[in-house]
Each structure stands twice: as C-alpha cells, then as structure tokens.
Amino acid sequence: MSEVCVRFQGVSKKYPHFLLDNISLxxxxxSILGFIGANGAGKSTTIRILMGLVRQDKGAVQxxxxxxxxxxxxxxxxxxxxxxxxxxxxxxxxxxxMSFVASIYPDWNQAYADALLRRFDLKPQQKIKGLSHGQxxxxxxLLALAHQPRLLVLDEPTTGLDPVAxxxxxxxxxxxxxxxxxxxxxxxxxxxxxxxxxxxxxxIDRGRIIAxxxxxxxxxxxxxxxLVLPPSAVLPQLPGxxxxxxxxxxxxxxxxxxxxxxxxxxxxxxxxxxxxxSMTLEEIFVAxxxxxxxxxxx
Amino acid sequence: xNYAQVNYSMVRRLILKDWYLNRWLIxxxxxxxxxxxxxxxxxxxxxxxxxxxxxxxxxxGVGAQLATVTTVNERxxxxxxxxxxxPLSWRExxxxxxxANLIIxxxxxxxxxxxxxxxxxLPGATHGLIPFTAxxxxxxxxxxxxxxxxxxxxxxxxxxxxxxxxxxxxxxxxGFVFAHLRGISAxxxxxxxxxxxxxxxxxxAEFAMVPLLxxxxxxxxxxxxxxx
Numbered sequence: 001m002s003e004v005c006v007r008f009q010g011v012s013k014k015y016p017h018f019l020l021d022n023i024s025l026x027x028x029x030x031s032i033l034g035f036i037g038a039n040g041a042g043k044s045t046t047i048r049i050l051m052g053l054v055r056q057d058k059g060a061v062q063x064x065x066x067x068x069x070x071x072x073x074x075x076x077x078x079x080x081x082x083x084x085x086x087x088x089x090x091x092x093x094x095x096x097x098m099s100f101v102a103s104i105y106p107d108w109n110q111a112y113a114d115a116l117l118r119r120f121d122l123k124p125q126q127k128i129k130g131l132s133h134g135q136x137x138x139x140x141x142l143l144a145l146a147h148q149p150r151l152l153v154l155d156e157p158t159t160g161l162d163p164v165a166x167x168x169x170x171x172x173x174x175x176x177x178x179x180x181x182x183x184x185x186x187x188x189x190x191x192x193x194x195x196x197x198x199x200x201x202x203x204i205d206r207g208r209i210i211a212x213x214x215x216x217x218x219x220x221x222x223x224x225x226x227l228v229l230p231p232s233a234v235l236p237q238l239p240g241x242x243x244x245x246x247x248x249x250x251x252x253x254x255x256x257x258x259x260x261x262x263x264x265x266x267x268x269x270x271x272x273x274x275x276x277x278s279m280t281l282e283e284i285f286v287a288x289x290x291x292x293x294x295x296x297x298x
Numbered sequence: 299x300n301y302a303q304v305n306y307s308m309v310r311r312l313i314l315k316d317w318y319l320n321r322w323l324i325x326x327x328x329x330x331x332x333x334x335x336x337x338x339x340x341x342x343x344x345x346x347x348x349x350x351x352x353x354x355x356x357x358x359g360v361g362a363q364l365a366t367v368t369t370v371n372e373r374x375x376x377x378x379x380x381x382x383x384x385p386l387s388w389r390e391x392x393x394x395x396x397x398a399n400l401i402i403x404x405x406x407x408x409x410x411x412x413x414x415x416x417x418x419x420l421p422g423a424t425h426g427l428i429p430f431t432a433x434x435x436x437x438x439x440x441x442x443x444x445x446x447x448x449x450x451x452x453x454x455x456x457x458x459x460x461x462x463x464x465x466x467x468x469x470x471x472x473g474f475v476f477a478h479l480r481g482i483s484a485x486x487x488x489x490x491x492x493x494x495x496x497x498x499x500x501x502x503a504e505f506a507m508v509p510l511l512x513x514x515x516x517x518x519x520x521x522x523x524x525x526x
Contacts, residue, residue: 053382053524053525072387073305073390086376086379087375087377090375091452104384140380206398
C-alpha cells in the first residue's frame, strides 16, 4: 500500500466573508488529484494551507510526513509549486532564475532543465518581462519540475493560456506522470484539463469538499437517463437523483448512483428508458454544485 | 529543521538576490550623490544649500525606492508567491528583507556620507558643521529604517507612502530642531570640530533607533501566520 503524501484532517479557516469548512482528504503517493471548484470556492486557500503559507484555524495538515505549517521548510524542499497568480522577477532572466533556484535545491537536475528549455522553446537569456503569459507559465513550470519534487502542486496553471501553450503544458504534465512516485495536485476550474490528467477528483464549493473520488468511479456513477412515461405512470423513485429536467412525459433524470439495475427498475414502473447518457466531468461538477446549492442556499 | 531556526545560508542567498535585482539603483545613486557633493566645491553658499537638498533627495530617494521595490512590490507584483514556494520560513524571509535593505542602503549611504564629511574636512571648509552633518546623515539612516519597517509590516503602497512622507517631513523638522539645540548651534559655524555632549547624545540616540526599529519589525513579522 502506498504512503499518504497529503493528509487534511478537519481543516477549517475563517475569513470575514469566507469559511473553508472542515476539509478532510488524503492523497496517496503517486496519485494525481484534480481539484475542481468555481472561482472563490476555496481551492487557493486549501492549497495555501497545504503549502504552509496560511495557517489553518482548526485541523491538522501533513505533507510528505511533515506537519504544516510548522515544518514547511522541510516539506517545501520536496514540493514544486506553480500558481496562476505567481510571478517571476520581470527584470531578471530565466537563466538567473534557474541559477537561483538551482542554488537552493540539492536535487536540481540541470540536464532535465535544459531538456525542458528545448521542449518549451524558452530562451534562458530572455528577461521574464519580455515573455508572453504562456512562456511565463512554462518558465515557472520548468523551475518547479527541474528540482524533481515528490509533490507537484499546480494552482490553476493553465488559466489564461492559449490552446497551444495549454496543450504543451498538459503534455509535459503527462510526461511527468511517468514517475509513479510523484504526486500531483492540479487545481482548476477547467474540467477538461483536469479530466485529461487526473486519476482522482475532488469538487469544492463554498469552502466545502462536496465530492472526493476516483475519476473513473465518478464518471461511471453519474448518468443522465432519458425516459418516456406513459400518461398513467408516475416518475419512478430512483436512488441518487440530483436533478429532474425535461417534461412530465419525457423526463430527464440525473443520477449520481447509476447502476444497471436502475434500468430494470424503470421498466418495472412502466417507464421506457430512451437513452442512458454518460456525463462529462464538467456536467457532473455543475449538476453536483447546483443540487447542493438548492439544498443549502447561501 | 526546527520552525524557529534560521537557515543563514538561505538568508544570504535572499540578500544577494535583492542586491542583484537592485544593483543599478544603488550603483546609479553613488555618482549622483558624489555629483551633488561636487557642487559644494564651488564655495558659494547657494551651492551648499543646493548640494544639501540634492544629497537628501538622493539618500532618501534610494532608501524609499529600495524599501518599496523589495517589500511592497514583491506582494504587488506577485513575486512573493514564488519566493514563499521555496523552502524558506517567514522568519528567514523577514530577516533577509531587513538585512538586504539595510546592507544595500548602507553602500550609497556610507559613500555619500563619508564624501560629505570629507568635503567639510577640506582646508578652508566650515569644520564646525561636521557633527551636525553626521547627525543628519544618521537621521537619514533612521528614516530609511522606518520606511523599511512600514514596507515590511504593512506590505502596502499606502502605508509605505505615509512612512516616506512622515520621514521627509521628520527630517526637516528634526534638522531644524537639532540645528537650534544650544550644544549644536553654538559650534556649528566655527572652524573647529566640537563634539558637544548634546551632539553625541543625539547621535547615539539615532544609532540606537536603528536596531530598535528593525528588531521590532522582525518581532512583529515573526508573529504573522498568513503570508499570501
């Protein structure tokens, strides 16, 4: 059984207008967690607590065996961090940044850094202020990867990237996944990016984790059922229904607990199952968030 | 490593980083300060006044710009997130910022202050002005420490600007007050250097303010728990 790389236990943090509420999650070594939430849902706060940059009011955080924030220096030796709101020094060159970061991390791999320079088509002598947004993200990713971290924390790294730069960044992340011991936490509100690389998914909304599961299990359990109901029949009570749409005669049900047995249950109640549609991660996320917000209005 | 320990090697790297990023500001200020000093050599009273104003502008300007760039801009331009992603603690970051600002500022300050005192030491110059000049030079060091403290503690442009304004005003008011203290004014325009007890007390009090301000800044910053 693999070791736990990140462990949150009942973590809370209160701000005047926001509460990160009782976050608990475990990330085994080698896993890739897609952390999905709308803007302001609590992704960045969770990540800042993970990095030791914000102290939680309640609960315990362990990262790579270190208690955070007390042992953040030791933990950050093995963490690579790239955030959408992180900038490098505009007046300095990428070469200077590489040399600066290399002087801090004993595990800096210059050959790998050079390979990333070529792959990302970056020029080390160029000043950061002369780089495009996409190049800056790639430069930050290079600095985070070249010291060979055990945990890679990416907070919305693909936000604002053009399609080509996004594809390059994601391709490099896919290549990084070849190292089975490396754990990745990838936060985004772009579910397409997350779906491509993650093996686990966490949804966060209004400061609460509302789903935390294996990606395949999540995709398997969520389905949209298109039914045809005869005039005399009533809508069957099915498990895990989170949304009912369509019309009285042609209802569309969204379930979070799909099972093939559901189909025979529908037939038994006189309904005809016209179609069983798979759902994308984005559809699942939106349906999940909306159903919870209806149950617990702000 | 224990949370309370400070990794001095990391602090040194961070100081060198700030030096590298601000080297042109510092290296540019030295010839500007020396040029302002050269104006005194014309020997006219108006030249002395212009030179004093220019010297104050250069020294205060460097201190204010340095503190703004290394502290406020680090948050404003979002390079703080990059720095804090590195394996360093907030204590190390704060210690490095205080030391970097102080050490880097001391380079032009020492050169320009020594130049000013050197000019007053020349034959024919008003040697009695030397204690007052030394007091005002140290006063500028103290005000720079105040700006550094404001920049680090408030991490805001507004807070730092207020400190810069207070410092500029404070220098003028304190300069006026010191120049009218009997123990200083009585010897100021003489040809002999006279270190009166008043002048020495003012100078020592100013020197004591430097570690006091910076130590207090470190103490306050060390108690912060949220950095981004």
